[in-house]
Amino acid sequence: MSEASAPHAADRRELTAAQRNAVAELLRVSPVADELGRRFVRAGHELHLVGGSVRDALLGRLGDDLDFCTDAHPDETLRIVKGWAESIWETGREFGTIGLQRDGLRLEVTTFRAESYDQVSRNPVVVYGTSLDEDLKRRDFTINAMAVSLPEHRFTDPHGGLDDLSAKVIRTPSTPGESFGDDPLRMLRAARFAAQLRFAVHPDVHTAMTEMAADLDRITAERVRDEFTKLLCGVDPITGLRLLVDTGLAERFLPELTGLKLEIDEHAQHKDVYEHTLTVVENAVSFEEEGCDFILRMAALMHDVGKPATKAVGSDGRVSFHHHEVVGARLTKARMKAMRYPKEITAKVTALVALHLRFYGYGRGEWTDSAVRRYVADAGDLLPRLHKLTRSDCTTRNRRKAAQLAADYDALEDRIARIAAEEDLARVRPDLDGNAIMELLGVPPGPVVGRAWKHLKEQRLEHGPLDRDAAEAELLRWARAEGMIT
Template sequence: MSKISHTADRRELTDAQRNAVAELMRVSPIADELGRRFAKAGFELHLVGGSVRDALLGRLGDDLDFTTDARPDDTLRVLKGWAETTWETGREFGTIGAQRRGLRLEITTFRAEAYDGVTRNPVVQYGESLQEDLRRRDFTVNAMAVSLPDHRFTDPYGGLDDLAARRLRTPGTPRESFGDDPLRMLRAARFAAQLRFTLDPDVRAAMAAMAADLERITAERIRDEFTKLLLGADPVTGLRLLVDTGLAEHFLPELPGLKLAIDEHAQHKDVYEHTLTVVSNAVRLEGDEGPDFVLRMAALMHDVGKPATKAVGTDNRVSFHHHEVVGARLTKLRMKELRYPKDVTSEVVKLVALHLRFYGYGRGEWTDSAVRRYVTDAGELLSRLHKLTRSDCTTRNRRKAAQLSADYDALEDRIAQLQADEDLARVRPDLDGNAIMELLGVPPGPIVGRAWRHLKEARLERGPLDRDEAEAELLRWARAEGLI
């Protein structure tokens, strides 16, 4: 379907409404079947929220959201014998999930929930009507519905006009909406990043005034919204909103903290602006592979160690020695607080720790050993490290930028040359554990591990060794250790 223009008039909005219903016809065989089943059982069924919004934007996916006056037990009875599978993980919130012919459906009883202002979870209260359900939704663009199976369109709060204008408003007052669920403030920033929407001034003002209410939300819910924001088409806009409204202070204080650290090269107003530029650069370097959370998060966090390591020398030059070490530690702590999986955290932390390793290569100081270590330390993250390092080059000096780019081109060429001769991605000692035990006459244990690590260091330093060289190196090490 055609997308809504930014300056749509009433005729265009009417066309967009018709197009939305036409787009929904793609899934209507399933949606209408389900609507007829609910109607036969005496219940209403409406496609609602993000599904209607995305249909209007021409980006409807295979995950569909419905609302109904049926209670969860009733919904399960309607689905029985029709859905290929059902799940009840959201039952406490009135949601039943189902799958049918490749579509994932979530069917939620009309809700009129509200937070009590103290706890971190909503108090679920079932509503009695579609109008009541739509009023409790976060934004007007998500408060539209298409009834099934008759395809009647309901838009009581002007969501269609707001969608045409790419504008975020709330069905009631912003304070009422954010008071019901403070996570909606973070979701507003996410929509700005994901859909390139602008915020109504009242919405933005309420976010700034109520930012502290985000403390009532669990780390897991914040993490999920923030991840979607960072993976959006325009994450920098969303990140700026988090900082400007004060939301970031309550779950990612390292980001606004970057404003305190002036870039030592005086290339940017502050490290904060430099960081946002690096994030933008990283997004551009992703190519056709799609959004990469690990790369984007590493770009966002790569300089968070600078405020703690800032020093001014006798020549009045600012330095941030070892900020990559401090930044890696801060990144690990922050991602742990946000409950990110350990493997994802480990990858981001490693990139932050390695992001400065390249600097100095252009001075001709790197030996083959240094190149091997660069590749080995990066491991499977080498491609991302290439992108992060290139993204970090934000100098406005064209000559310097060209030189840095040429230097990194040279490093990548050198890595390719060494990889043609050696398997740098799988650097191993030239003797395995069995050979070490046989030569030294020792059983399995710590000595074998120490010997293995020494031979790996020798392999990194000198390149591949033949069998005689490797055995001689092992025996030299063993004598120096007093083992033979």
């Protein structure tokens, strides 16, 4: 790195050799970043790589999405990049952001900001700033308040972000109260970064999160949902989830999670159902094959939320939670709807919660082939996730019991595979389609066809595949019983 790359005087200490090498990672993209910087300089403006891009470069994980800030306003930015960028989008223009693409890199250039909330509204009030220092001060955390000026590669760190990055701590540039007052979503972002980076929040930040948790109510459900999704998909979601509960933030948008702390698990496997749930989430993460499976993680998180409403104590003093999977599915659907999750995602998570107890009892030898077919049919394309959720839910410390449950589920999966090979379980459906039903019964499209189709599907699940003659005979038998034919 050249002399021009030496740290700015505002830095608290110089970069270590390893950190210099990390910033040198910028050289991978500098032909584009530096060229863009020179275009801004020629136009009389500044350009700085900022935020997560600098943080990730220092962590050795710089990606292909780069964030910049500038003193140029959006119209000026558009003039500077026009004819140079391969594509341009203006969806963030009202917030001072112009997006563009060049050589496979996605770049976002944002005018210096002094963004704040009016302490009442749910949306930010965007006010353009006038300097890099002002822009960095308004950022959420010190680890995101560092900059590399282009094209000279001058490093700027006025708030000690480098120290905090080294210490793995999350701290705010201004006081936590000021920062969270401007944007309460930052409290949730603190928990999200703790989950993503495995960092600890500074005690002052933790205190402010606890005292100001109610301010999260000012934020739209969609913004809360997006941050929570990123948290749950972090490399260490358990740390983030504990922060949400310990600070009271979960109570503002996911009270079912906090409610689990009050319930004792009927098997006394853990201190309470809350601890059991966190273990199930952790287990589910370990079963992922590549990347975050949000649907699986969310189902693991919500699988026992029906227990508080179904808790009962028997005459023998044992605690039970009968049908908590049914209640839990209903609560999950309502909560995810309130958080504005798409219907298809909500439906999948809800189905997994409803099905997660179905396996228990299999080991007693009570399941017929019909029960296995219904298990597969009800799970549908969620079957691989249901396998993982069910295995994740086994958290007993009793090694013999854990081994027996694992063996039972191994046996169930083997049985599913055997029946599937014989019967095409992936497509469990009646042996006659709607057209064949109408032709055989001499009826037009309508409710009768639907009832007949449902009856034949039940026969398929109960007895397995029927050949054509047997399927037609069963349909005629049903039609006579229904009084349709003589």
